[in-house]
Amino acid sequence: MKRLSTGVHLPVWILLGLVVFLQPVGQVAADTKLDLLLDPSGFLSGAMHAWTDDFTLGQLQNQAYGYLFPQGLFFLLTDALPDWVAQRLWWWIVLGVGFSGFYLVLSKLHIGLMPLRVIAALLYALSPRTLTTLTTISSETWPAMVAPWICLPLLASRITSRQIALSLIPVAALGAVNATATLAALVPAALILAYRQRWLHGIAWSLGVLAINSWWIGPLLVLGRYAPPFTEFIESAAVTTNWLNPVEILRGTTSWTPFVDTERQAGYLLVNSRVFVILTVLVA
Template identity: 35%
Template sequence: RVGGGASRLVAAAAYSLWPVFTAVVGSTSAAALPGALLPWVLLPLADQRYTARVAALRSALLVPFMGGVNAASTLASLLPVGLYLLSRPPGARKWKLIAWWAPAVAVATAWWWVPLLLLGVHGENFLPYIETARTTTDTMAATEALRGAGNWVAYLHFGEPWLPAGWAVASSAVVIVCSACAAGLGLAGLARRDMPERRWLVLTVVAAVLVLLAGYGGASGGPFHGTVQDWLDGPLSPFRNIYKFQTGLALAFVLGLAHLAGRGVPGRG
């Protein structure tokens, strides 16, 4: 378990208010839904009271509630779940969880990925006519990625902000300071050696950071950002909006925050 009673409430509030969600919840709630369900998809897998089969099926049954409006958002939010399964201690339970969970998720989400494949075969490919990889990565500086504010749409301002909540996330000094402090405290919690599930959480942070920052070409940007942007405009174009991978980072940070706060705030459980 991570943290205590009070620190878990603080972490839950921080997660619900994390900029990656607040920037879009008032305009495109479908973009926030996968991340909102992410903790619930993980919970059955972490419950040792269930057999591997029951845990995997309970988790998979929650995945459809992430929605099918945006497949990339759902897949991006499932990355931490996949890393959780892969980081389990070696043994029969680990492989049983994976063997049950992967096909169960495929079946549970067939209602949207089968039509999506048919659309890809018979429909018009609109991806070359929308935002480019340079647009989606230009706002993903390390500071913005870590505090959950890398969504490029939040920075659009045409006399008035395109997303009012997103513009507040991008420009409000109070929001910037608070979100940066939350991210810093989360990192401090993850850095503690007594952090539960530290290997999985660090792996999640590293994977998310690599995805988020690889295409950034600004100051101190990735050395191969040009190549990455070409990939995002080519074979990886469905994942061009890389801000969708910030949900795993948010979860890892709030768990680190809960642990750090729990060291100083006594609580039950």
């Protein structure tokens, strides 16, 4: 059974790679911070400081520190490659990690037969939320793809300190571009510990999460202390939740930008095309 499971991942990864690299060859997308792709070393060196004078008349940097790891490190290591290739590789890893993690969770829980697990894992990796955000703000897609890996060790029949440590390893890889997305990726694992009533393990896990994420919590507090409330001007809670309703949440079309802009083509079709709306409702 283990050999069969291992054999599932490679062909699906190849399929996902083909899908990713068949996107417009030679072109790059403005995925979150374009300068991270074009000049990763310059961007990351600037991210070490709260203040930058490279834009407007100077400003406190928003979220720059969150790219240091893992996304920033990845683009730094792939800087020698053509920009579009490095970007496609990143998207490929994001999708592959999401598929494999979700498939392993289903296998661990003995849910469904292998073909159904593959379909379910593909639907997870290629969910409407992923299709909407992957090519424009993949930093928000990544935490959701890592979330199954955080849960996987906690599904063992017996939880020990080893399982807690194994769960914390992917926590370190969540990144911190969007603190809300990072925290949301921790919720399933926390619910598992609560459901299994592993209170002492839950405390140890929570302390580990705080320690691991301390590298970005500090800069976030600095930003919150000295920066103006800019989110109220560009994406307040009232704006971002205006289109949310039970159907949209069920479909996974919770990203607000496709409702007001056509830039994210896949996301725009998912919320405006009757065909895609009906299909996603049926799948959900």
